[in-house]
Amino acid sequence: MPDPALGRRALLRAALDLAHDGLPVFWLGRTKRPVANCPSCPTDDPDHDRASCGHLTCHGFYAATCDPDRIRAMQAAVPGGLLAIRTGTVSDLAVIDIDPRNGGRLLPELMPPTRCVLTGSDGWHLYYRHPGGPLAKDLKHRGHPGIDVKADGGYVVAPPSIHPGTRRPYRWAWDRPVIEMSLPLLAACRPADPPPAASRPTAPTPTTIGGLISNPAALLAAHLRAVDRAPTGRRRVTLYGAARGVARMVAAGAITPQDAYAALYAAGQRAEQSHYNITTAIRGGFRAESVALQGLPA
Numbered sequence: 025m026p027d028p029a030l031g032r033r034a035l036l037r038a039a040l041d042l043a044h045d046g047l048p049v050f051w052l053g054r055t056k057r058p059v060a061n062c063p064s065c066p067t068d069d070p071d072h073d074r075a076s077c078g079h080l081t082c083h084g085f086y087a088a089t090c091d092p093d094r095i096r097a098m099q100a101a102v103p104g105g106l107l108a109i110r111t112g113t114v115s116d117l118a119v120i121d122i123d124p125r126n127g128g129r130l131l132p133e134l135m136p137p138t139r140c141v142l143t144g145s146d147g148w149h150l151y152y153r154h155p156g157g158p159l160a161k162d163l164k165h166r167g168h169p170g171i172d173v174k175a176d177g178g179y180v181v182a183p184p185s186i187h188p189g190t191r192r193p194y195r196w197a198w199d200r201p202v203i204e205m206s207l208p209l210l211a212a213c214r215p216a217d218p219p220p221a222a223s224r225p226t227a228p229t230p231t232t233i234g235g236l237i238s239n240p241a242a243l244l245a246a247h248l249r250a251v252d253r254a255p256t257g258r259r260r261v262t263l264y265g266a267a268r269g270v271a272r273m274v275a276a277g278a279i280t281p282q283d284a285y286a287a288l289y290a291a292g293q294r295a296e297q298s299h300y301n302i303t304t305a306i307r308g309g310f311r312a313e314s315v316a317l318q319g320l321p322a
């Protein structure tokens with residue numbers, strides 16, 4: 025019977041090696057799910073910044089780190105957990121997750137050989153450099169079932185974690201460097217309906233409806249500049265605050281909802297936020313001001 029202590033030491037060595045390579049890691053529970061937040065960390069409060077709350081294991085991948093001391097403390101707090109890597113722009117990593125049980129298969133015409141993990145359920149994780157911009161959650165829209173894309177807002181289980189169902193380890197399969205996506209793979213990974221173009225409205229129309237805004241362009245620029253200047257741990261909550269301010273401009277008739285959404289989304293992209301964080305911050309800000317955003321991308 026395997027020695028649990030030996031397994032924990034192997035996981036810690038692997039975690040420290042990944043962190044040394046610049047990949048932020050964290051610990052999952054025994055079932056590949058993030059561990060529960062502490063009672064002081066709400067899950068539905070837009071003012072609570074998950075990225076900077078500072079708690080050791082709260083908010084899933086937001087706890088990921090390259091700090092060796094925090095990694096050791098995290099494993100001590102979750103001694104039976106699985107090792108995971110945060111994906112996305114923060115780690116310059118997009119992982120193609122192939123699950124044969126759901127029809128996934130390797131597609132050599134799309135997927136050039138790169139660093140690869142054989143999962144504990146006989147699937148594959150193909151590691152590619154993040155190409156920037158939005159990526160789809162999976163390739164179903166391209167006719168490829170059983171293939172997910174783990175990027176911004178995601179994570180993958182890392183070797184030598186043990187799969188909770190099969191009890192088999194995740195293991196490195198190909199000793200290759202992480203490479204760029206091929207152009208066909210990149211095209212397949214782009215969303216079928218991309219978010220609005222990252223452009224700012226240039227000439228919002230002043231109006232007295234709901235109150236006088238003497239210079240809408242300057243006010244909008246100030247809101248967006250606050251997001252651009254926000255420190256790393258405050259970007260999402262600053263985007264939420266900007267969204268509330270821009271929502272009031274929409275209510276005043278100084279800018280259309282479409283232009284407001286596009287400008288805020290672009291600011292979120294510049295702040296290196298995930299699609300999920302951007303859209304929830306914008307919609308949360310508009311909802312707080314009781315301003316509708318019907319008909320815009322989710």
